[in-house]
Amino acid sequence: MRKDNLNYSVMPLSESFSWALSCPVSLYVHIPFCVQKCPYCAFYSVVPKTGDIESYLNLLDNELKMWTSLTGGKIHAQTLYIGGGTPTVLSSKHWEQLILTLERYVNFLPLLEASVEANPGTLSLGHIKLWRSWRITRASLGVQSLDDAELSWLKRPHGAYEAADAIAALVASGLDTSVDLMFGFPGQTIRSWHRTIKDCLKFGIRHLSIYELTLEENTPWGENPPEGLTEGYPLYRFAQWYLPKRGFIQYEIASFSLPRHWCRHNIAYWQGGNFLGIGPSAWGYLNGYRYGNASDIKLYADSISRGEFPIVYEEILPNEKAAAESAMLALRTMWGVSARAFRRKWGWQAYKKFLQVWHLLPEDCKKTIQGKHAFSAKGFRVANSLWEQFL
Amino acid sequence: MNNIRNFCIIAHVDHGKSTLADRLLEHTNTIESRKMRQQFLDTMDLERERGITIKLVPVRMKYKAKDGNEYVLNLIDTPGHVDFSYEVSRSLAACEGALLVVDAAQGVEAQTLANAYLAVEQGLEIIPVINKIDLPGARPEEVLRQIEEVIGLDSSQAILASAKEGIGIIEVLEAIVNRIPPPSGDPNAKLQALIFDSVYDNYRGVISYVRLVNGRIKKGQLILFMATEREYEVEEVGFFTPSMSAANELKAGEVGYVIANVKAIWEARAGDTITDAISPADKPLPGYKRIKPVVFCGLFPIDRDDFPHLREAIEKLQLNDSSLVFEPETSEALGFGFRCGFLGLLHMDITVERLRREFEIDLVATAPNVAYEIVLSDGSVIEAHKPSDFPDPGKIEEIREPYIRLTIFLPADYVGKAMKLCQDRRGEYVSLDYITTERVRLVYDLPLAEFIVDFHDRLKSLTRGYASIDYEHVGYRKSDLVKVDVLIHGEPVDAFSFICHKDDAYKRALSVIKKLKELIPRQLFEVAIQASIGSRVIARENVKPLRKNVIAKCYGGDVTRKRKLLEKQKEGKEKMKMIGKVQVPQEAFLAFLKADEEG
Ligand SMILES: Nc1nc2c(ncn2[C@@H]2O[C@H](COP(=O)(O)OP(=O)(O)OP(=O)(O)O)[C@@H](O)[C@H]2O)c(=O)[nH]1
Ligand code: SF4
Ligand SMILES: [Mg+2]
Numbered sequence: 001m002r003k004d005n006l007n008y009s010v011m012p013l014s015e016s017f018s019w020a021l022s023c024p025v026s027l028y029v030h031i032p033f034c035v036q037k038c039p040y041c042a043f044y045s046v047v048p049k050t051g052d053i054e055s056y057l058n059l060l061d062n063e064l065k066m067w068t069s070l071t072g073g074k075i076h077a078q079t080l081y082i083g084g085g086t087p088t089v090l091s092s093k094h095w096e097q098l099i100l101t102l103e104r105y106v107n108f109l110p111l112l113e114a115s116v117e118a119n120p121g122t123l124s125l126g127h128i129k130l131w132r133s134w135r136i137t138r139a140s141l142g143v144q145s146l147d148d149a150e151l152s153w154l155k156r157p158h159g160a161y162e163a164a165d166a167i168a169a170l171v172a173s174g175l176d177t178s179v180d181l182m183f184g185f186p187g188q189t190i191r192s193w194h195r196t197i198k199d200c201l202k203f204g205i206r207h208l209s210i211y212e213l214t215l216e217e218n219t220p221w222g223e224n225p226p227e228g229l230t231e232g233y234p235l236y237r238f239a240q241w242y243l244p245k246r247g248f249i250q251y252e253i254a255s256f257s258l259p260r261h262w263c264r265h266n267i268a269y270w271q272g273g274n275f276l277g278i279g280p281s282a283w284g285y286l287n288g289y290r291y292g293n294a295s296d297i298k299l300y301a302d303s304i305s306r307g308e309f310p311i312v313y314e315e316i317l318p319n320e321k322a323a324a325e326s327a328m329l330a331l332r333t334m335w336g337v338s339a340r341a342f343r344r345k346w347g348w349q350a351y352k353k354f355l356q357v358w359h360l361l362p363e364d365c366k367k368t369i370q371g372k373h374a375f376s377a378k379g380f381r382v383a384n385s386l387w388e389q390f391l
Numbered sequence: 392m393n394n395i396r397n398f399c400i401i402a403h404v405d406h407g408k409s410t411l412a413d414r415l416l417e418h419t420n421t422i423e424s425r426k427m428r429q430q431f432l433d434t435m436d437l438e439r440e441r442g443i444t445i446k447l448v449p450v451r452m453k454y455k456a457k458d459g460n461e462y463v464l465n466l467i468d469t470p471g472h473v474d475f476s477y478e479v480s481r482s483l484a485a486c487e488g489a490l491l492v493v494d495a496a497q498g499v500e501a502q503t504l505a506n507a508y509l510a511v512e513q514g515l516e517i518i519p520v521i522n523k524i525d526l527p528g529a530r531p532e533e534v535l536r537q538i539e540e541v542i543g544l545d546s547s548q549a550i551l552a553s554a555k556e557g558i559g560i561i562e563v564l565e566a567i568v569n570r571i572p573p574p575s576g577d578p579n580a581k582l583q584a585l586i587f588d589s590v591y592d593n594y595r596g597v598i599s600y601v602r603l604v605n606g607r608i609k610k611g612q613l614i615l616f617m618a619t620e621r622e623y624e625v626e627e628v629g630f631f632t633p634s635m636s637a638a639n640e641l642k643a644g645e646v647g648y649v650i651a652n653v654k655a656i657w658e659a660r661a662g663d664t665i666t667d668a669i670s671p672a673d674k675p676l677p678g679y680k681r682i683k684p685v686v687f688c689g690l691f692p693i694d695r696d697d698f699p700h701l702r703e704a705i706e707k708l709q710l711n712d713s714s715l716v717f718e719p720e721t722s723e724a725l726g727f728g729f730r731c732g733f734l735g736l737l738h739m740d741i742t743v744e745r746l747r748r749e750f751e752i753d754l755v756a757t758a759p760n761v762a763y764e765i766v767l768s769d770g771s772v773i774e775a776h777k778p779s780d781f782p783d784p785g786k787i788e789e790i791r792e793p794y795i796r797l798t799i800f801l802p803a804d805y806v807g808k809a810m811k812l813c814q815d816r817r818g819e820y821v822s823l824d825y826i827t828t829e830r831v832r833l834v835y836d837l838p839l840a841e842f843i844v845d846f847h848d849r850l851k852s853l854t855r856g857y858a859s860i861d862y863e864h865v866g867y868r869k870s871d872l873v874k875v876d877v878l879i880h881g882e883p884v885d886a887f888s889f890i891c892h893k894d895d896a897y898k899r900a901l902s903v904i905k906k907l908k909e910l911i912p913r914q915l916f917e918v919a920i921q922a923s924i925g926s927r928v929i930a931r932e933n934v935k936p937l938r939k940n941v942i943a944k945c946y947g948g949d950v951t952r953k954r955k956l957l958e959k960q961k962e963g964k965e966k967m968k969m970i971g972k973v974q975v976p977q978e979a980f981l982a983f984l985k986a987d988e989e990g
Contacts, residue, residue, distance in 0.1 A: 269950070283949045292951070313951070325954065391961050
């Protein structure tokens with residue numbers, strides 16, 4: 001735990017945080033369960049044993065209660081994101097319990113965007129019905145690929161047909177449906193990549209997230225990398241070319257959507273909005289204070305039962321660093337850094353610093369339109385190298 | 392003084408000087424026979440390992456001659472390799488005579504001639520010794536003829552010997568006593584002692600090797616180093632037996648050492664004259680003319696903190712080796728170091744090795760280069776030790792480069808290959824003669840720059856190791872040289888510039904920029920690597936812009952993870968050097984600098 005740059009000792013929350021909590025926030029709820037662990041995955045999740053889910057839902061209830069006790073009132077959520085792990089590992093009965101908890105502590109604002117993550121294979125019509133009858137507006141489905149060979153290479157617990165059925169069911173239910181796709185498999189070609197994207201679009205999805213398969217530390221594949229990964233660059237580039245032709249806008253480095261169907265919850269991350277994360281390994285950010293929960297369900301449970309926040313990492317970045325970081329995050333999106341807003345929030349000096357770096361970036365990687373500095377399509381492609389300049 | 396004889400042993404490399412010295416030490420009982428070992432005077436580890444002499448070594452011997460008198464013989468063994476001829480010339484100045492050793496099988500060689508002439512020039516009495524007559528291939532008659540005809544010495548005076556078998560040793564000793572004149576000079580005149588060498592000792596400071604020309608020197612005396620005008624009190628004087636043994640005094644005609652608590656190493660340079668501080672001599676003895684280094688390279692400590700240590704080490708070596716010159720240099724890749732000048736490749740090699748061993752410094756030696764003479768349009772001449780010393784091409788009237796006369800001994804079968812190699816290296820044919828029916832002596836004049844790259848290795852592999860070479864410097868010659876600059880994204884980068892012959896410029900430029908293309912990582916934009924002569928671009932390569940990028944999933948608002956990854960990524964690049972907007976890794980510089988990677 002890093003507390004060196006913080007001026008309180010035991011309780012993480014000072015006045016300003018409770019003030020932040022009295023304003024609308026984005027709420028993230030982590031469901032740390034999966035039917036099996038995928039070899040590339042670095043998200044925190046475990047395979048649940050009987051009773052695990054029930055007791056976890058109780059802990060969540062407690063954690064939310066602790067947060068609300070800081071404000072003395074409900075949390076006002078403008079967006080909600082229930083992610084994982086695999087939230088669809090929870091049965092309808094579990095879901096009812098979760099919904100009760102959320103309703104107890106959260107005041108959902110009008111025009112709420114509420115997303116859930118779902119995986120083909122565990123998603124059922126029961127889930128969909130329940131979600132529709134509650135506040136859920138969006139579903140993000142972990143499809144990864146519509147190619148059976150690729151799916152089995154990824155060791156995903158579902159096949160292409162199941163994935164297709166799931167997409168169809170979600171779209172049919174009227175939920176704003178997003179699909180996660182991965183690229184960079186061995187043997188993947190632009191042709192097979194095109195087929196997967198095209199098939200997804202056929203179902204009427206309105207949002208698509210694409211990720212390159214990355215080998216993360218502390219994952220089975222991070223330790224023993226599979227061979228023959230395809231270079232992701234051309235595939236990414238193809239998506240940047242193809243999706244706009246189908247009416248999709250790349251509004252974020254990994255996200256494409258039909259106009260206005262972007263995920264507001266994710267945008268809050270990039271634009272420095274306040275968000276509260278609950279559950280193990282969840283992250284939160286409240287007016288400059290960033291925290292991370294323990295990535296271990298047992299540690300998490302222990303803290304909660306002691307009545308303590310399960311926070312293991314916290315930081316408040318000094319202004320200069322915070323400004324640079326906010327610029328980097330904003331540059332993930334097509335809206336980029338707004339000169340005015342940035343100056344107002346971080347000051348002239350910080351903005352001048354930003355410009356110094358900005359000017360160093362190659363012309364074809366950036367654009368400045370109406371006081372907004374953003375990456376071009378090419379800039380998105382090489383963003384890692386561009387960001388580095390801001391560190 | 393009449394019973395003193397000062398002489399040195401000179402020869403071509405490996406003709407047997409040190410072995411002959413062994414026999415003289417034995418015969419005069421200077422060394423007990425149980426302590427005797429081969430090439431006794433080669434004491435440095437490096438000398439023993441390589442079987443060559445690097446430093447001159449003085450020894451004092453006592454010899455009871457056939458005339459019944461006891462004589463003091465001061466011998467100086469010298470190195471034979473051309474790089475160390477400076478050691479020879481300093482030794483000669485301390486002597487009245489020289490034994491010129493010639494290998495009976497090999498005959499007169501380049502350094503035999505060069506060293507004989509140096510001795511003649513100094514007015515020394517020369518005693519030719521034809522050594523190794525025990526060898527089956529010995530041709531004493533032929534060698535005698537060469538001594539007459541090639542060198543011009545009276546061969547009837549030559550002694551036939553075998554240092555190995557102990558043949559002719561008495562004759563050599565008798566010749567020393569009878570033919571070499573005793574030193575002249577006046578022990579009662581004002582002190583004049585020539586420093587012909589100095590070494591640095593960690594405990595005792597500077598130890599000056601001296602030849603007393605006039606006067607006396609003893610413990611407690613106040614002395615003056617005439618060139619540096621430093622005064623010191625003598626702590627100890629003595630003789631080399633061959634280890635240092637203290638004596639009451641040294642007097643005119645004798646060879647010995649002086650220790651005077653001199654700590655600053657530049658204060659007692661070889662060539663300076665020591666005199667009495669109270670009543671000094673009118674003028675110093677003629678010193679040595681400083682000789683110019685011909686090969687240069689950069690020396691950089693691997694651990695940058697070692698820089699001061701390296702400076703100290705080089706300074707100490709320089710005390711024993713005044714032919715070593717150096718100046719600070721900074722390199723984009725290697726940090727702070729020194730550009731050092733050497734008398735040749737072997738000299739460089741040995742110096743680097745000594746720094747590593749004796750001073751325990753890990754260092755990088757850059758590929759060697761030569762010194763060029765540049766005649767400017769206004770007629771003045773400047774010396775360039777590195778490409779960045781070169782002025783604008785417009786201001787250059789003429790460029791001269793150092794040449795060597797290269798002598799190659801090799802089996803006749805390989806002559807064609809060797810000639811081709813020489814020709815490829817811009818060599819100019821001088822002569823070819825058969826020493827025997829199978830063995831040939833091939834002589835070429837070759838630009839030194841072409842030689843120092845990897846000539847010797849190439850020759851060895853072409854001739855399966857049967858060729859041996861020797862060379863001497865034959866001065867500067869006008870050459871059609873150009874300086875090729877390398878530009879990265881329009882920025883010239885000094886570290887990559889090089890000098891070469893006009894006809895080779897294109898080929899070498901291409902290979903340099905191809906190598907750079909491999910070493911420079913892709914950047915966000917296309918990077919042009921160009922080679923140019925003046926403003927004319929002669930070759931170009933492009934580094935394609937970067938494509939690899941990773942779009943990873945965002946972890947529920949975990950931005951710290953991404954930050955850590957970016958920081959790690961950035962860290963890797965911190966070791967890169969920015970040239971304009973382009974990041975160039977250290978390896979790129981190292982690839983061009985490191986001597987080990989040459990060839
Ligand atoms: N057969 C034979 N070999 C000899 C004789 N004298 C010297 N050698 C050998 O020749 C080689 C060179 O001998 P050194 O005494 O080291 O020669 P050097 O002239 O001192 O060599 P540098 O100091 O390196 O110039 C050694 O292997 C000796 O054993 C000799 O009279 N007969
Ligand atoms: S289903 Fe998703 S969260 Fe679960 S292990 Fe696989 S990739 Fe990770
Ligand atoms: Mg020797």
